[in-house]
Each structure stands twice: as C-alpha cells, then as structure tokens.
Amino acid sequence: MRLSIDIDVRLQSRERVFLLNVKFDSIDDRLVIFGPSGAGKSVTIQAIAGLIQPTRGRIELGGRVLFDSAAGINLPARERRVGYLFQDYALFPHLNVVENVGYALRRWPWPLGVAERKRIEDMLKLFGLQGLANSHPRELSGGQRQRVALARALLREPDVLLLDEPFAAMDILLRGRMRQELTDIQGRFGVPMVVITHDLEDVQALADTLVVYDLGQVARTIPCAEWRRREGEVRARELIAEVCAGQYAEL
Amino acid sequence: MEFATLTMLDWDPLWLTLRVATLATLVALVLGTASALLFARVRFPGRDVLDAILTLPMVMPPTVLGYYLIVVFGRNGWFGPWLEQTFGIHLIFTWQGAVVAAAIVAFPLVFKSARAAFENIEPTLERAARTLGSTEPAVFFRVTLPLATRGIVAGTLLAYARAMGEFGATLMIAGNLPGRTQTLSMAVYDAVQAGDQARADMLVVVISVTCVLILVVSGRLLGPRHH
Numbered sequence: 001m002r003l004s005i006d007i008d009v010r011l012q013s014r015e016r017v018f019l020l021n022v023k024f025d026s027i028d029d030r031l032v033i034f035g036p037s038g039a040g041k042s043v044t045i046q047a048i049a050g051l052i053q054p055t056r057g058r059i060e061l062g063g064r065v066l067f068d069s070a071a072g073i074n075l076p077a078r079e080r081r082v083g084y085l086f087q088d089y090a091l092f093p094h095l096n097v098v099e100n101v102g103y104a105l106r107r108w109p110w111p112l113g114v115a116e117r118k119r120i121e122d123m124l125k126l127f128g129l130q131g132l133a134n135s136h137p138r139e140l141s142g143g144q145r146q147r148v149a150l151a152r153a154l155l156r157e158p159d160v161l162l163l164d165e166p167f168a169a170m171d172i173l174l175r176g177r178m179r180q181e182l183t184d185i186q187g188r189f190g191v192p193m194v195v196i197t198h199d200l201e202d203v204q205a206l207a208d209t210l211v212v213y214d215l216g217q218v219a220r221t222i223p224c225a226e227w228r229r230r231e232g233e234v235r236a237r238e239l240i241a242e243v244c245a246g247q248y249a250e251l
Numbered sequence: 252m253e254f255a256t257l258t259m260l261d262w263d264p265l266w267l268t269l270r271v272a273t274l275a276t277l278v279a280l281v282l283g284t285a286s287a288l289l290f291a292r293v294r295f296p297g298r299d300v301l302d303a304i305l306t307l308p309m310v311m312p313p314t315v316l317g318y319y320l321i322v323v324f325g326r327n328g329w330f331g332p333w334l335e336q337t338f339g340i341h342l343i344f345t346w347q348g349a350v351v352a353a354a355i356v357a358f359p360l361v362f363k364s365a366r367a368a369f370e371n372i373e374p375t376l377e378r379a380a381r382t383l384g385s386t387e388p389a390v391f392f393r394v395t396l397p398l399a400t401r402g403i404v405a406g407t408l409l410a411y412a413r414a415m416g417e418f419g420a421t422l423m424i425a426g427n428l429p430g431r432t433q434t435l436s437m438a439v440y441d442a443v444q445a446g447d448q449a450r451a452d453m454l455v456v457v458i459s460v461t462c463v464l465i466l467v468v469s470g471r472l473l474g475p476r477h478h
Binding site: 086 | 373375376378380382384385386392393394397398
C-alpha cells in the first residue's frame with residue numbers, strides 16, 4: 001500500500017509553537033517512524049487519522065486522498081478507514097470487552113445483530129480473549145488491553161493500522177511477546193501498519209521502511225527491507241542500529 | 252409528636268413541593284447539562300464572566316434573587332408583560348413562579364457537576380470513537396454522555412434537594428398562599444408562626460427524611476466507582 005505524506009502542521013500551546021514539516025513516501029506494508037519525544041511522530045499519525053488538521057499539504061493512502069489543502073479535501077476521521085491504536089489503548093471504560101471490540105460494528109442506537117456477534121466472537125477467539133468477553137477494561141492486564149484495542153481496530157477492516165508507541169507502557173518481557181504477536185497479526189490480516197516508536201527494538205522487528213524524525217522534520221528515510229536483502233540480516237541490524245544511535249548522538 | 256396528626260395533616264404543601272421541585276429540576280437538568288457541555292468544550296470571549304453569572308444563584312441571598320425575578324418577570328418588569336400577552340403566563344404569586352425560582356437556584360448545582368464530569372472525560376476516548384467511524388452525535392451519546400452520567404445524576408439529585416428546600420426567592424416571587432403557592436418550607440414557617448408545633452414537627456420530618464435520602468443516593472453516585 002502506498003502512503004504519501006507531505007504536510008505542514010502548526011500546533012500552538014501557551015508555552016510554545018511546534019512546527020512539523022514532513023514529506024515521505026512508502027510502498028512497504030510496515031513503516032516505522034522513529035525519533036525522540038517531541039519530534040512530531042505522534043502529530044503525523046494523528047494527521048493521517050484526521051484527528052489533527054495540517055495547515056497545508058496532502059495525505060494519500062492507497063490511492064485515496066485523505067487530505068489535500070489545495071483541493072479543499074479533508075475527510076473526517078470516521079471516513080478515513082484507519083485503525084488507530086492509542087498509546088494508552090483508549091478502551092471505553094463503561095463498555096465490556098465484547099462491546100469495546102464490537103464498537104464499530106454496532107449500528108447505534110440498535111443493538112448488535114447475530115452476524116455481528118459472530119464476527120466479534122471469532123475475533124475474540126483469534127486474540128485469546130474469549131474468556132474475558134464480559135470483563136471491563138480495568139480488569140484486564142496490559143497485554144490483554146492491547147489485544148482488545150487491536151481487535152477493536154481490526155474488526156473495522158481498516159486500510160491501515162496506526163500504532164502510537166504500542167509497547168511503551170509494557171515491561172520488557174511482555175514487549176517482546178507483543179511485538180511477535182503484532183507481527184503475526186499483521187501478516188494474518190495483511191493490513192499495512194505505521195508504527196511510531198523511540199525504541200530501537202521496535203525498529204528492528206517491525207520496520208521495512210524506516211523514517212527517522214528530528215525536530216519536526218524527516219532526517220532520513222531508510223529502506224530496511226532492502227538493506228536486509230542486500231547486506232544480510234546481521235549486517236542490516238548493525239547498520240540500522242547505527243542510524244538510530246546516530247540520531248540520538250546528535251541531540 | 253402525635254401520629255394522629257398524620258391524617259389531619261394538610262398534604263397540599265407536599266404535593267405542591269414535589270411538583271415544583273420536579274419541574275424545576277427538569278429545567279435545571281436540561282439547561283445545566285447543555286451549558287456545561289458548552290463551557291467544557293468551547294472557548295468563547297466572556298466565558299469566565301458568564302460562568303460567574305450562572306453560578307451566582309448558589310452564593311447570592313435568595314431574597315436578592317427573588318427581587319431580580321420580580322424586576323424581570325413582574326407585571327411591570329422587562330419580560331412580564333410580554334410573557335402575559337404571548338403565552339398568558341403569570342409568574343407573580345403563582346406556582347409557575349415558584350418553578351422558575353427553584354429552577355434558578357438549582358441550576359448551578361447541575362451546571363457545576365455536569366461541567367466537571369464532561370471535563371474529566373479523557374479526550375482520547377472520543378477520538379478513538381471517531382476513528383472507529385462514529386459521527387459526532389454518536390460520539391456524544393455512546394461515549395461522552397455515558398461517561399458523564401454519574402456526575403450529571405449526582406448534580407441533579409442535589410438540585411432536587413435544593414429545589415425542594417427553596418424558600419427565599421420563592422417567597423418573593425410566588426408568595427405564601429396556602430393551597431396555591433405554599434410549599435413545605437413555607438408551611439413550616441407558617442406553622443411555627445401560628446404556634447402549631449405538631450404540624451411543624453410533621454413537616455420537618457417529611458423534609459428531613461427526603462433530603463437525607465437524596466444526599467445518601469448522590470453520595471453513593473459521587474463516591475468511588477462500584478460495579
């Protein structure tokens with residue numbers, strides 16, 4: 001899936017003004033945006049999802065124009081068909097696991113239909129959540145919460161999955177396991193994903209294309225998949241590590 | 252206190268109080284929730300001043316409030332003649348006037364707690380609902396309102412208790428006409444003035460029990476979340 005981004009975003013808070021000016025293009029299904037906190041990674045995927053409006057530019061995803069300031073196009077978030085995994089998962093605290101996962105399927109104010117319930121049930125099985133159907137988010141562990149959030153986003157069959165620091169809130173053991181799970185799920189659903197992170201391990205495990213951010217700009221774009229093919233897995237790991245470490249060294 | 256008085260008691264003030272308090276609370280609920288949402292979500296010039304004005308009924312002496320009501324809705328007031336000609340509504344010395352007075356003193360209680368409830372909602376939850384395909388009304392009814400319900404209901408119960416006990420502003424605008432505008436709190440005042448202690452005792456018990464019930468329920472709703 002092709003993702004083309006060329007946007008300016010201006011965010012103003014009481015203390016400071018943040019300017020983002022990024023441009024990149026990717027045809028890989030696994031894109032990672034890497035950079036230190038405050039580099040504008042999160043702002044970028046929020047702009048893709050339609051949660052923030054860029055001041056200027058264009059966002060195109062798989063042939064659909066989501067935003068184009070020149071043409072006056074700005075699809076609302078609900079029409080962009082993106083799955084968004086929030087850093088704290090943003091599970092609805094008043095809804096149980098079934099209602100959370102099935103949120104997008106329910107044609108409110110009508111209740112869930114039989115066919116929808118079946119789809120939710122299948123999804124819960126796939127994610128190993130079937131025993132937790134009636135639990136509420138606060139009763140779940142971190143890993144379970146992430147599974148619920150993933151299932152909820154994927155059930156809508158999005159064109160792309162956007163993940164905001166998906167493993168930042170987890171301990172190191174769980175991180176490794178959930179990284180593997182995410183890779184499996186991505187392969188199984190064939191859904192393209194954009195992951196933002198400041199963790200080198202995420203880059204190594206999840207990036208086919210790597211976009212390195214610095215101070216609201218794209219510092220480098222690295223074709224990781226190509227490097228792995230050309231240089232071999234081990235050498236590519238080293239090179240990618242150098243690029244990422246270099247990014248921090250410059251700060 | 253003799254229980255014989257129970258049967259002899261004139262129940263008009265109780266029914267009138269319940270009717271006035273219920274209508275006033277409904278008005279306060281709708282207007283309080285709507286303005287709470289506006290204040291929690293929209294920044295506009297003069298917001299702080301308007302916030303202070305809307306909260307004023309909570310801190311102002313009820314008699315002052317009642318005086319304002321007479322100035323605004325009285326026969327020679329700003330809107331009095333208009334109300335009378337257009338809708339045929341008289342607010343002075345009528346139970347409808349008592350509803351207006353009680354609604355105004357009850358309003359800030361709904362407004363304050365509903366506003367806090369809306370402001371406490373994690374914005375990412377609403378954003379998540381949008382990315383999951385919800386329109387703005389669906390976001391409000393499926394996410395925002397359910398999450399704010401507890402605070403709104405608690406504020407509404409307090410508003411009901413406040414409306415039931417309203418005295419000063421009501422006396423100013425609706426007077427104290429037995430059988431027409433005499434609510435429980437007025438009836439207590441009358442009973443004491445007339446030296447009818449038995450009647451005052453009964454009325455006081457009815458009011459106290461109702462208010463304690465309301466406070467217990469709203470305390471439950473405002474306390475830590477139980478499921």
